[in-house]
Amino acid sequence: MSRTCFLHPHTPAVAECTACRQPVCEVCLTPINNKPYCEHCAVNLHQQSPFWAGVFSALVPGLGQVYNGDWFKGVVIFLTGWLVLPWLYGIVDAVLVAQAIADGERESSTIPPGYIVAVLKVGVPVLSCAYAGLAWAAVSALLFTLQHYVAP
Numbered sequence: 001m002s003r004t005c006f007l008h009p010h011t012p013a014v015a016e017c018t019a020c021r022q023p024v025c026e027v028c029l030t031p032i033n034n035k036p037y038c039e040h041c042a043v044n045l046h047q048q049s050p051f052w053a054g055v056f057s058a059l060v061p062g063l064g065q066v067y068n069g070d071w072f073k074g075v076v077i078f079l080t081g082w083l084v085l086p087w088l089y090g091i092v093d094a095v096l097v098a099q100a101i102a103d104g105e106r107e108s109s110t111i112p113p114g115y116i117v118a119v120l121k122v123g124v125p126v127l128s129c130a131y132a133g134l135a136w137a138a139v140s141a142l143l144f145t146l147q148h149y150v151a152p
């Protein structure tokens, strides 16, 4: 069975896209670092932005990893972000990985930045409340301790 291009049903396929596995013809074939990609995936690869990966990671620990398609790493960094060091590591990692994806050195399930921005609009207020709540609980506990054990 000879396959035809998924965009041009009458043109024989010459390769398979590395990302989406669709057959592509000579016209649609877009090589990046010697790997074949279709036009759509080639555009997505180049859209992976190290700048936005860094910004997302700075706003919410682990979000840059989610943007890069590293869900598991993102969750681990999110849960340990309050230790500060994992958060900083996450910013550097997100920028480097996004650069590798943009260069075609790494494959990724790319998530559009617009989707992440939508999540941020909900996530940042929720996270702020959670951190404010934690801070309030810590201060209350401290005051309670002071009142009961320090005050005469």
Ligand SMILES: [Zn+2]
Residues within 6 Å of the ligand: 017, 018, 019, 020, 021, 022, 037, 038, 039, 040, 041, 042
């Ligand atoms: Zn593709």
Ligand SMILES: [Zn+2]
Residues within 6 Å of the ligand: 005, 006, 007, 008, 011, 024, 025, 026, 027, 028
């Ligand atoms: Zn084609």
